[in-house]
Amino acid sequence: MNALDATRKWLREKCPLIDKNNRFNANYLGASGVEYTLRTSGEKHRQNIVGDDIATHDLVFEAQLPFGTALAPNLAAADFFAGLSAWVRGQAACGQYPEINGxxxxxxxxxNAGVITSATATDARYQLQLQLVMKERT
Structure with a gap:
């Protein structure tokens, strides 16, 4: 399983903040309604001293959530992304990571938790940037 698919699966299955009833796509976010996606935003590779591949994958988690002049949905979105960022940091502190083949x-x-990337009168797209650093298994 590649980094995108494995991280998406890990978030979907493990994170208590992700509503299992909402769509969770890969590299696609629909036009309306509550949805999530995880998309790639770059990768780089280098070798360590013994020749193992050290891969860095940059991913972006995006959510489309209710937005507008009412304060409650905007605060709920801020709370969701603050909680998601804290959950990811907590998993990292415990060494609980996605399983990536090889x-x-x-x-x-x-x-950058909760940065708004676009908004209409009723919905907004928010993002959280993730970075995975991985060592090739030999």
């Missing part, structure tokens, strides 16, 4: 995840970081 690699061992050595680091997972979260940043």
């Amino acid at each position: 690699y061992e995840v050595t680091e997972l970081t979260a940043s």
